[in-house]
Structure formats: structure tokens, C-alpha cells
Amino acid sequence: MACNxxxxxxxxEKMPIIGIGTWQASDEEIETAIDSALExxxxxxxxxxxxxxxxxxxRVLKRWLDAGKIKREELYIVTKxxxxxxxxxxxxxxxxxxxxxxxxxxxxMYLIHTPFTICINPDGSFKMDEEGLMEVDxxxxxxxxxxxxxxxxxxxxxxxxxxxxxxxxxxxxLLKNCKIPPANNQVEHHVYLQQRDLIDFCQANNVVVTAYSxxxxxxxxxxxxxxxxxxxxxxxxxxxxxxxxxxxxxKTPAQVLIRWIIDTGVVxxxxxxxxxxxxxxxxxxxxxxxxxxxxxxxxxxxNIRICDFAFFHGVERHPEFxxxxxxxx
Ligand SMILES: NC(=O)c1ccc[n+]([C@@H]2O[C@H](COP(=O)([O-])OP(=O)(O)OC[C@H]3O[C@@H](n4cnc5c(N)ncnc54)[C@H](OP(=O)(O)O)[C@@H]3O)[C@@H](O)[C@H]2O)c1
Numbered sequence: 001m002a003c004n005x006x007x008x009x010x011x012x013e014k015m016p017i018i019g020i021g022t023w024q025a026s027d028e029e030i031e032t033a034i035d036s037a038l039e040x041x042x043x044x045x046x047x048x049x050x051x052x053x054x055x056x057x058x059r060v061l062k063r064w065l066d067a068g069k070i071k072r073e074e075l076y077i078v079t080k081x082x083x084x085x086x087x088x089x090x091x092x093x094x095x096x097x098x099x100x101x102x103x104x105x106x107x108x109m110y111l112i113h114t115p116f117t118i119c120i121n122p123d124g125s126f127k128m129d130e131e132g133l134m135e136v137d138x139x140x141x142x143x144x145x146x147x148x149x150x151x152x153x154x155x156x157x158x159x160x161x162x163x164x165x166x167x168x169x170x171x172x173x174l175l176k177n178c179k180i181p182p183a184n185n186q187v188e189h190h191v192y193l194q195q196r197d198l199i200d201f202c203q204a205n206n207v208v209v210t211a212y213s214x215x216x217x218x219x220x221x222x223x224x225x226x227x228x229x230x231x232x233x234x235x236x237x238x239x240x241x242x243x244x245x246x247x248x249x250x251k252t253p254a255q256v257l258i259r260w261i262i263d264t265g266v267v268x269x270x271x272x273x274x275x276x277x278x279x280x281x282x283x284x285x286x287x288x289x290x291x292x293x294x295x296x297x298x299x300x301x302x303n304i305r306i307c308d309f310a311f312f313h314g315v316e317r318h319p320e321f322x323x324x325x326x327x328x329x
Contacts, residue, residue, distance in 0.1 A: 019044030021271030054101035080113035091148035116318035133314025227311035
């Protein structure tokens with residue numbers, strides 16, 4: 001059965017409260033995973049050009065749509081304006097490329113992936129300076145980019161527009177400078193990085209929050225290692241309090257972590273390429289966390305940011321980069 005729990009956005013569109021994340025999976029893995037996810041009842045798919053899998057996802061969607069196994073309006077597809085294209089003149093061509101790759105006429109949500117902009121060479125590789133740091137484009141003008149995002153809605157290329165990795169101050173700035181308010185802010189959110197202040201602010205202003213890395217993004221370890229970063233990241237599914245609550249309900253730690261997120265009206269997009277775990281991550285509606293359990297989970301906050309973009313060496317020099325990095329590289 002399809003996931004039938006939704007959050008309503010400020011423009012009255014409905015977003016399924018659980019979606020499948022798709023970062024860090026090969027084309028082959030993602031095609032199988034999207035098939036399994038659709039079979040399991042997922043309708044919300046989170047992707048981005050940066051993940052390199054829009055074409056693979058597009059192939060699966062086309063098969064399902066052509067076979068009449070699903071209608072376009074039943075799907076909720078999210079993709080993003082990449083950090084290398086965060087400039088007003090790149091907004092329209094970039095969404096059109098995503099739509100061509102996804103083989104869709106429109107997406108449901110288009111997000112500015114990051115508030116910062118990074119530079120590339122004509123061959124698409126990252127532009128590095130003499131110190132080996134990524135060149136950032138400090139001329140980023142979020143209000144000007146947003147104006148172009150708004151035009152996409154009028155053109156019918158996306159139903160809704162939003163942002164990702166935006167701080168409270170950045171969301172507030174956009175809200176003061178827009179015709180269409182951002183409907184969504186996709187940020188890292190889990191028991192170790194709760195960001196209550198940011199979430200409360202977004203929710204008070206009708207900006208739905210999506211929690212990325214809701215299970216602690218185990219796969220990021222490989223990504224960090226490739227970028228030469230040494231990190232000892234926590235395993236959220238191994239936290240004693242989380243495990244005890246899972247045992248008490250006959251559920252898994254992942255299910256507890258997801259349920260805790262969606263109970264506050266925050267959307268969760270756990271990634272898995274494993275059919276059994278995909279099913280598990282959607283099977284979170286047959287138990288209830290008690291007030292005491294919620295309090296225990298809320299008390300776990302450690303302000304540990306797992307996806308701090310340090311793999312983009314030098315990005316911290318961008319004026320719109322707001323993350324604090326608690327790790328030493
Ligand atoms: N906007 C942004 O800047 C941004 C940044 C990061 C992520 N995201 C989005 O958010 C999505 C989710 O975040 P994420 O991929 O970083 O991490 P995540 O969803 O927190 O964790 C994914 C990891 O958990 C494992 N896993 C999944 N379900 C499990 C279960 N039930 N039990 C045990 N392990 C399980 C997965 O392995 P298996 O695949 O082997 O199951 C994978 O290694 C991404 O895929 C992406 O779509 C967005």
C-alpha cells in the first residue's frame with residue numbers, strides 16, 4: 001500500500017511524510033532500489049544532479065508510468081539546483097536538464113541544494129586554487145536566484161520550490177524577499193543534530209522541514225575517506241536509548257529514529273538500496289512512542305553534524321556557508 005501520510009505545504013500541495021533518499025548508490029543499485037521502493041509503497045523520491053542518478057531514476061519511473069502501474073500525480077519527485085549552478089541564469093537550464101534526465105514534464109519540489117556556490121572548470125571538474133582548495137563563487141545572490149526559482153512555478157516546471165541547508169537567517173531573508181515563499185527546507189536532522197531552533201522557526205513560518213540523513217548517513221564514511229577526511233562518526237542505530245526503545249516496541253532502531261522525526265511533522269527521507277530495509281523504513285505506523293520515550297530521544301541532542309560539506313575542501317570560505325565543523329580534518 002502506498003504511503004498515505006502526508007504533510008501539507010504552504011501552497012496546499014501534499015508531500016508524503018516518508019520518501020526514499022538516493023545519495024551514494026550506483027545506477028544499478030538505484031534502479032533496483034527504486035523498483036523495490038515503489039513496490040513497497042514509496043511515492044516520494046529525493047534526488048539531485050549531484051547524486052548522478054537522475055537518469056537511472058528516470059528509467060524506472062518511465063517503466064512504471066508506461067506500464068500504467070502508477071500515475072504521475074501519485075508520485076512526489078524532489079530534485080535540486082546543484083551548488084555548481086547556484087546562479088540566477090543557470091536555474092531554468094538546470095531544471096530542464098533534470099527533467100530530461102528524469103523523463104518528466106515537471107517535478108513536485110525543486111530545491112536550491114545549498115546556499116553557497118562552487119566553481120567548476122569547463123570540463124566539469126571542480127576548480128581548485130594553488131592551495132588545493134575549491135574555488136567558491138562569492139557573488140551568490142540568493143534573492144536573485146529565488147526570483148528565477150519562482151518563474152519555474154509559473155512555467156509549470158515544478159509544483160513547489162524550496163531550499164536545502166539554509167540557516168534560520170537565510171530562510172528569514174528569503175521570506176522577506178519573495179513572492180512565493182519557500183515551501184520546504186531540507187536539512188540534516190536526527191537525534192544527534194536536532195536543530196530545534198531552525199525547525200521551530202521554519203514550522204512557525206509554514207516552511208515544511210525535510211530531515212536528511214535521518215539514520216546518521218552511514219554511507220558518508222566512504223565519501224569522507226575519498227576526500228581524505230578522517231572522521232569517527234557516531235552510529236545512531238547503536239545508541240543504547242534508541243535500541244532499548246526499539247526492543248520495547250518490537251521495532252528496529254531505524255524505525256524508532258524515523259518515527260521520532262515524523263511525529264513532529266518533519267518529513268524523513270532515509271536512503272536504502274536494500275529491499276527489506278526499504279520496507280522496514282516505511283513500516284513505522286503501527287506503534288506509538290510514549291511521551292517518556294520522546295523525552296529520552298530529545299535529550300540525546302549533541303549538535304553533531306555528520307554532513308558538514310567538509311568534503312568540499314575550502315567551501316567554508318563562502319560567505320553563505322554557515323555550518324560549524326566540529327571535527328578536525
Ligand atoms: N540536501 C542535502 O544536502 C542532502 C545531504 C545528505 C543527504 N540528503 C538526502 O537524504 C537522504 C538520506 O540521507 P543519507 O543517505 O545521508 O543517510 P541515511 O538515510 O541517514 O542513512 C543511509 C544509510 O543507512 C543504511 N540504512 C538504511 N535503512 C536502514 C535500516 N533500516 N537499518 C540499518 N541501516 C539502514 C543505508 O544502508 P543500505 O542502503 O545498505 O540499507 C545507508 O548506509 C540521501 O540519500 C539524500 O537523498 C540530502
